[in-house]
Every structure is written in C-alpha cells, then in structure tokens.
Amino acid sequence: MSDIVKPVEDLTEAEAQAELARLAQEIAEHDRRYHGEDDPIISDAEYDALRLRNAAIEARFPELVRADSPSLKVGVVPSATFSSVAHSVPMLSLDNVFSGEDVMDFVASVRRFLAWPADQELVFTAEPKIDGLSMSLRYENRRLVTAATRGDGTTGENVTANIRTIGEIPQQLPADAPDVIEVRGEVYMRRDDFFALNQRMAETGRVFANPRNSAAGSLRQIDPEVTRSRPLRFFAYAWGETSETLGETQFDVVRRFADWGFTINDGMQRCRSIEEILTHYKAIEAERAALPYDIDGVVYKVDRLDLQARLGFRSRSPRWATAHKFAAEKATTVLTGIDIQVGRTGAMTPVARLEPVTVGGVVVTNATLHNEDYIRGIGNSGQPIREGRDIRVGDTVLIQRAGDVIPQILDVVMEKRPADAVPYVFPERCPDCDSHAVREEGEAVRRCTGGLICSAQAVERLRHFVSRNALDIEGLGEKQIAFFFNSEDPALQIRSPADIFTLKARQEKSLTKLENVDGFGTTSVRKLFAAIDERRKVEFSRFLFALGIRHVGETNAKRLARHFISFSELRRVSEAAIAPKDKGDKGNADWQELNGVSGIGAIVAESVVEFFAEDHNREAVEALLTEVTPLDEKPVGTVETPVSGKTVVFTGSLEKMSRDEAKAMAERLGAKVAGSVSKKTDLVVAGPGAGSKLKLATELGIEVIDEDQWFERVGGA
DNA sequence: AAACCTCGAGGTCG
DNA sequence: CTCGAGGTTT
The missing domain is CATH 1.10.287.610 (Helix hairpin bin)
Structure with a gap:
C-alpha cells in the first residue's frame, strides 16, 4: 500500500x-x-x-x-457455530392477542374446544412475558447435560458451555427431581446490568441496542469466559421431556422448579375468570416500568395439565396458551420516499424509506407498505384503513414495530402534510425491466409480466433456489448471485438454476478462472464448488420448493412429495392432468389425483399444472435434472394405532369433547376425519341425535360406535 | 369462519 | 427470527 x-x-x-x-x-x-x-x-x-x-x-x-x-468473503473468517440439538419435545411459540376482546376470544375458544360448561370454573395462570431468549435445559440423572436455544422450534443450538456460566442455573438438581427433565425458561439481562455492560463496552466502540440483544449476543460467544463476564439471568416457567409426571397443574410444577433451585417469576398468579385475568394484566402493565427487566406482555396458560394435554397443539403453537402483548412503542418520522421492490413472482412491493428514528430500542429506516391499496388507505376487503387517509412522500407518519419487531406505518399526521404533497402513483411498469405490471382481478398485488426477461425476477428466483430451505448452497448469497448473474463472461455466468451446477465444468474449460479473475480466493472457490456438488442429490421436497412454483411453499411441496414419492411421478401426473373447464366438468383422473392430495386444492393444483405446461419451465427442469437428482421421498413412518389410516366421521352430539377436539384427536392418531359418510368411510362415531349420516352408515354396512366405545378403542394410544 | 400457507419485508448479531 | 397481508383449503 x-x-x-x-x-x-x-x-x-x-x-x-x-x-x-x-x-x-x-x-x-x-x-x-x-x-x-x-x-x-x-x-x-x-x-x-x-x-x-x-x-x-x-x-x-x-x-x-x-x-x-x-x-x-466466504469461509475465510470462521463463524461462530454451535452444534445443533434436536428438541425431543418441540419448543413452540405462543399465539398473540392484543386486546381484552382478544382475551375473551381466547378463553371462549378454549372452552369451546373442551366443551367446557359455561357455569364451570376454568383456571388460568398469568405471568409476565420476559423479553429474552427461550432456552431448554436438559438434566439427566439430575445433572445438567445440554442447554439449547429454541432455534426453529425443532432444532436449536447447543450452548451448554455458555449456560453453565450462569449462576442462577443449577448444575445439579435435588434427589426428588426426575431422571430426565427439560426445564425451559428465559435467559435475560436486567436493565441496570445492561447499561453497566454497555458502559464497559463503550471503549471497544460496539454497544448493544437493548437488553434482549445483549443477552442474545452474550450467549453466542465462542469463549464461555466472555459469557461468564456477562450478567445473564434465568427464569424457569415451562418444561419439555420428563421421565415422570411433575404435578397436576402448571402453577404447581413451576413452584417445584423453585424448590429445585431455579428462580421463578413472582408475578405468576392463578386467575379464575376473565375479569381476574384482565385485572392481573393491568397490574403487571402498571408495574412494568418499575421492574428491573424488560417484559413485553403477559402469558396466560390453562392451569390444569390434563386439560392442556386435551387441547394439544396447532401447527406452531399450543391451544392452551397465549401471549397478551403490550401496546408497542410508537414514534413519528418523515417518509422520504417510496421504492418498489420486485420479488421472484414479479410482485411489486412498495417500501417506505424513512428518516431514521429510534423505536423500541432500534433504529428504523424502512417499512413495508404492502401494496397499492394499503398506500391509498384501502384494506383487504375494500374497507378504509387509517380512516381512508392515504400515504404520501413528505408525510409525517406514525410508526410502530408490530409485535415489537416489524416496522409498520400506522397513520399519517395530516396537520403536518406539506402543501405540495401529491398522492402516490403506483407504477404500472416494472422498475427493472419496464414490462407492464398488471393486477389480477380480485388481487391486491401488482405483478411485473416480464417473467423471463425481467432480471430482478430472475435474480430473486435464483436466490430462492439456493436459499436455506431450498437447495441450501452455502457461499451463494445475494451478492454472489448478483455478480454471477451480471457477469459478461460465459464461463462465469449463472442465469438459470442449471447454470449453478455447470459452473465448475465451464470454469475448467475456460481460461478465466474464478480464483484468478475475480480472486474469490482458492479456499472460497473450493468451498463453493464443494457446496454445489453436495447438492447434486437432494430431497424431492426441497427440489420442488426450490423450483418456486406459485403457491408451492415448503408445506405444499412436502405434501406433494409425500404423495407422489418421486419427482418423475409428480411431473408425469402434472403434465397429463387436465383441469376442469366448467362447472360440470371434473377434469381427468390425473387432475383428480393432484387435486385430491390432502391440503392441495384447485388453485394450487392448477398452478402446478400450469408450471409444467410452460415450455421454458420444462426445459429448465430438464436441464436441471441432468445435473441434479431429486431423491425419492421416504414413506413416512406411521405410528400404528387402532385407527391409523382409517377415515372417521363424527356425527350427532359429542358429550365429552367438542367436535374440534375429536377431530384433532383422531388426526393425531393417524386417522382422516371426513365430514360426510361415503363408501370410503371406515368408522362412524355417533352420539345422541345422530340422523341421516347414521342411517347411511348402517345402510352401507359401516361400523358405528358411540363416544365411550371410541375412547375404549383409542384409550391406549 | 377458522386454520393454515405463501410471500415479501426489516433488523441484529456473528 | 419474526411479522402482516393476502390467499387457499376445509
């Protein structure tokens, strides 16, 4: 130099x-x-x-x-990685409610699900929701063996060494604790400790934004001795796997944790009615500022554990608990501009550029505006939002972080609107490729019609293709994709998914070498090619998800993969399928198979059929298949229960459980629940008052049992 | 009507 | 990692 x-x-x-x-x-x-x-x-x-x-x-x-x-640079600086830990019992998140009315809905839904009589008491616990990181501590033979973060709920990071440095967490449990127990709770930092820590760190030029980030950053240290110097604390409030029953109620179990040496929050209380719940909420809210740590709401849980078990879980959260969030902190700032971003489907999303402002401990500079109507002050079903006030560049806007996370524009301060502010005109052409942008009848998004010629879409599609839950190719991030896409050199260009896999071969034949010309560095180039080669065999569902077919996200890709087992079969059926043309038409057998996959309706099926009907899609897939092999989906290991694989119909009134509970229970046991009796029905559970369905079942010779017999039959499972 | 899914977005940390 | 809007399925 x-x-x-x-x-x-x-x-x-x-x-x-x-x-x-x-x-x-x-x-x-x-x-x-x-x-x-x-x-x-x-x-x-x-x-x-x-x-x-x-x-x-x-x-x-x-x-x-x-x-x-x-x-x-990839691969040069070793990043802090922790080994992963699979949670034996998933760590789910909680559903949120924001008002007293929502709380009433929550309680009502619990009562409905349990078919709980209105005159019978139902007890909930209510406790402050600590703003920290949830953690699962596994004790075997009363010794702490693993500490894991929540991660995606199924798999977390192993941070045991760091957790051991936290004084409030016992290394050893007393003799009366079970052989296996996962105690769950929140790692957090008190506000005063956070300020003191930041003061100490100020010399290094890097401080944390808030106590929560401070706790998160402290826990992700490679060196446990650094973590030891950070004032972390822990509240126990839940549990995962246990080798024996811990008690009969939520309240009692958490109190037992205190006996074992954990700190529990003294704000937890039993509430016997909605009134008591709301009173306690207000009490905690009033105390909020005086508490030494940050909280962001109040958590309610059904107290009785047998009822929790009956309520069970939805896909991502338990039915028996919810978080009542405090109103988010708000701020006003000036909207300096509106940019349009083009997604992989061509969706044009307006993004607000804001004068930087601190809200809830972080600096906000951008906020999504969702779509054209949202800017104009029109909601989902045509009703006005913000009382119909539109958003204009130059406006002073009221913002909050929704759920204390995502910046959101709540309203416009009309008194501060500049005299020359004009209504925002949503572009009718793509900012990237200048193609027409159209809004389908009944849809809120405007989409660029550029398709193949739109480079913004192409880049986004490639990004999606290599993303975490798709092909997951390390070393190919946003910047690298953009570079390869824009490269003029044929030996370096990546314009379609297949190009990723031919890159190495094209390189070898060419004079321009990635490590020379662009000096990715020998190591990173080697790592990149290795990462690409690793994906030449890939799960069918990931492969399908990566294709980016509209309406086929992770879940639908999994559903299709499970049904068709092989990619070639899915392709065969999709190409042969003929969708119904009018009302009377039912389409051909292939269409019916596709549309019949559980969770796949006409819209999704049609989207799949249309994808395979496009020449360029078929060509792209063909090219990709010469490089990549999607592996056949492994048949799911079904648990054998007396009703697995059976189609069950519930009819008449059920007395010990609600219809929803019956349905959830049957599905948990591997049965399919249908709404009406047909020759495909295997079993009918009839309560008092059953009518035509019972009659039909008898006529068809289908087995009919009552509610008690149902419980007898599945009791063991 | 409720539950679920897709899609696109923002901020922080390592 | 999380959220909200819009859409789909049942």
Whole structure:
C-alpha cells in the first residue's frame, strides 16, 4: 500500500476502483498467511485498518464493490457455530392477542374446544412475558447435560458451555427431581446490568441496542469466559421431556422448579375468570416500568395439565396458551420516499424509506407498505384503513414495530402534510425491466409480466433456489448471485438454476478462472464448488420448493412429495392432468389425483399444472435434472394405532369433547376425519341425535360406535 | 369462519 | 427470527 493515504472523500472513481482491487488482493494475501501459514506479517490493528478502508471506499462507491471483495468473503473468517440439538419435545411459540376482546376470544375458544360448561370454573395462570431468549435445559440423572436455544422450534443450538456460566442455573438438581427433565425458561439481562455492560463496552466502540440483544449476543460467544463476564439471568416457567409426571397443574410444577433451585417469576398468579385475568394484566402493565427487566406482555396458560394435554397443539403453537402483548412503542418520522421492490413472482412491493428514528430500542429506516391499496388507505376487503387517509412522500407518519419487531406505518399526521404533497402513483411498469405490471382481478398485488426477461425476477428466483430451505448452497448469497448473474463472461455466468451446477465444468474449460479473475480466493472457490456438488442429490421436497412454483411453499411441496414419492411421478401426473373447464366438468383422473392430495386444492393444483405446461419451465427442469437428482421421498413412518389410516366421521352430539377436539384427536392418531359418510368411510362415531349420516352408515354396512366405545378403542394410544 | 400457507419485508448479531 | 397481508383449503 502506498504511504500516503488519500481521504476516501477525495478519491476519484478510477482511484477507488484501483485501490479496491489492490485491497482485495492484499487482504486475501494476509488471510492466506494468517490462516494457512500462521505467519502474519502485519499486526491485527493494521489488518483491521485495511478492512475498514475497504469498507469505507465501498460505502462511497457501492457500484464498485467487487465480487471478490473482502467484505463478502466466504469461509475465510470462521463463524461462530454451535452444534445443533434436536428438541425431543418441540419448543413452540405462543399465539398473540392484543386486546381484552382478544382475551375473551381466547378463553371462549378454549372452552369451546373442551366443551367446557359455561357455569364451570376454568383456571388460568398469568405471568409476565420476559423479553429474552427461550432456552431448554436438559438434566439427566439430575445433572445438567445440554442447554439449547429454541432455534426453529425443532432444532436449536447447543450452548451448554455458555449456560453453565450462569449462576442462577443449577448444575445439579435435588434427589426428588426426575431422571430426565427439560426445564425451559428465559435467559435475560436486567436493565441496570445492561447499561453497566454497555458502559464497559463503550471503549471497544460496539454497544448493544437493548437488553434482549445483549443477552442474545452474550450467549453466542465462542469463549464461555466472555459469557461468564456477562450478567445473564434465568427464569424457569415451562418444561419439555420428563421421565415422570411433575404435578397436576402448571402453577404447581413451576413452584417445584423453585424448590429445585431455579428462580421463578413472582408475578405468576392463578386467575379464575376473565375479569381476574384482565385485572392481573393491568397490574403487571402498571408495574412494568418499575421492574428491573424488560417484559413485553403477559402469558396466560390453562392451569390444569390434563386439560392442556386435551387441547394439544396447532401447527406452531399450543391451544392452551397465549401471549397478551403490550401496546408497542410508537414514534413519528418523515417518509422520504417510496421504492418498489420486485420479488421472484414479479410482485411489486412498495417500501417506505424513512428518516431514521429510534423505536423500541432500534433504529428504523424502512417499512413495508404492502401494496397499492394499503398506500391509498384501502384494506383487504375494500374497507378504509387509517380512516381512508392515504400515504404520501413528505408525510409525517406514525410508526410502530408490530409485535415489537416489524416496522409498520400506522397513520399519517395530516396537520403536518406539506402543501405540495401529491398522492402516490403506483407504477404500472416494472422498475427493472419496464414490462407492464398488471393486477389480477380480485388481487391486491401488482405483478411485473416480464417473467423471463425481467432480471430482478430472475435474480430473486435464483436466490430462492439456493436459499436455506431450498437447495441450501452455502457461499451463494445475494451478492454472489448478483455478480454471477451480471457477469459478461460465459464461463462465469449463472442465469438459470442449471447454470449453478455447470459452473465448475465451464470454469475448467475456460481460461478465466474464478480464483484468478475475480480472486474469490482458492479456499472460497473450493468451498463453493464443494457446496454445489453436495447438492447434486437432494430431497424431492426441497427440489420442488426450490423450483418456486406459485403457491408451492415448503408445506405444499412436502405434501406433494409425500404423495407422489418421486419427482418423475409428480411431473408425469402434472403434465397429463387436465383441469376442469366448467362447472360440470371434473377434469381427468390425473387432475383428480393432484387435486385430491390432502391440503392441495384447485388453485394450487392448477398452478402446478400450469408450471409444467410452460415450455421454458420444462426445459429448465430438464436441464436441471441432468445435473441434479431429486431423491425419492421416504414413506413416512406411521405410528400404528387402532385407527391409523382409517377415515372417521363424527356425527350427532359429542358429550365429552367438542367436535374440534375429536377431530384433532383422531388426526393425531393417524386417522382422516371426513365430514360426510361415503363408501370410503371406515368408522362412524355417533352420539345422541345422530340422523341421516347414521342411517347411511348402517345402510352401507359401516361400523358405528358411540363416544365411550371410541375412547375404549383409542384409550391406549 | 377458522386454520393454515405463501410471500415479501426489516433488523441484529456473528 | 419474526411479522402482516393476502390467499387457499376445509
């Protein structure tokens, strides 16, 4: 590097370009020496200075960012990774409610599900919702063996070494604790401790935004000794797997945790009515500011554990609990502009650019505006939102972070609207490819019709293809995709999914090498090719999801994969399927098979059929299949129960459970629940007052039992 | 009508 | 990781 360093602001574009090139090479060289030869020739401070300089120049000339920029490097800096832990009992999130009315709905839905008589008392617990990170602590033979974060609810990160440094968490449980117990709760940091920590950290130039992030950051340290120096605490309030029954009520079990040495929150209380619940909510809300830690609401749970078991779970949350959130903090700021983003489906989403403002502990600069109607003040079903006030550039707007997370524009301060502010005109052409953008009848989104010629869509489709839950190719992020897509060199270009897999071969034949020309670095190039090769065999459902067919997300891809087992079978049926043309028509057998897959309706089925009907899609898939093999879906291991695989119909009135509960129970046991009796029905459960369905069942010779016999039959399962 | 799914978005940390 | 809007299925 030259001795005289010109201030970044004085650099010309050409100078900046030259310097970025030099920095990329230089930093790569130091990385190589540092990691490979363990013989660094400059100090860490000098090295940091180089990277800072690189970042500063890139910030001023974003268009000059090189694909091999040190700021994008993959695989050079070892990232903090923890091993993963599968939760034996999933760690679900809670449903949210925001008003007293919502609370009443929640209680009503619980009562309805249990068919609980109106005059009979139903007890709930209510406790402050701590704003921290949920954690699962597994004890075997009364010793702490694993501590895991929630992760996606199924699999979390193993942070045991760090958790052991928290004084409030017992390493050892007393003799009366079960052999196996997962105690769950919240790791958090008190506000005063957070301020003190930030004061200490201020010298390093990096501080945390709020106690919650502070706790999260402290827990993800590679070195447990760093975590030890952070004032983390823990409240126990729930549990996962246990080897024995812990008690009869939520309240009693949590109190037992206290006996074992855990800290429990003293704000937890039993409530016997909606009135008591709301009174306690108000009490906690009033106390909120005086508490030494952050809370973001109140959690209600059905107290009796036998009732919790009956209520069970929805796909992502228990039916027996909910979180009553406090009103989010609000702020006003100025809307400086509205940009349009084009997604992989062509959806044009308006994004608000805001004067930076701090809300709820973080700086907000962007907020989604969802769609054209939302800006105009029109809601989902045509009714006015914000009393019909539209949003204009220049407006002063009221914002909040929905659920304390996602920035949202709530309203416009009309008194502050500039006199020259004009209504926002939603573009009717794509900002990227200038194609017409159309709004389908009855839809809220406007979509670019550019399809193949729209590079914004193409890039988004590729990003989707390589994303975490699709092909999951490490080292191909947003920046890299954009670079390969825009590359002029045929040996480097990636325009379609198949191109990803031919990249290495094209490279080898070409004179331009990725590690030379763009200096990705030998290591990162090797890693990238390895990551790509790893995906040449991939689960059918991931492959299908990656294709980006409309309405086929993760869940529907899984459903289709489970049904068709192989990709070729799905393709065969989809190409042969003929959708119904008018009302009387039912389509052919292939259509009916597709449409008959559980959870797949006409709209989704049609979307799949249309995808395979397009020549260019078929060509793209064909090209991809020469490189990638989707593996046949493994048949799901079904648990054998007396009713698994059976189609069951409930009719008449049920006395011990509601219809919903009966349905959930039957489905949990692997049965399919139908609404009407047909020759496909295997079993009818009839209560008093059963009429035509019972009659039909008898006529068809289908087995009929009553509610008690149902319980006898499935009692063991 | 309720529950579920898709899709696109924002912010923080490592 | 999380949210909200809009759409789909049952």
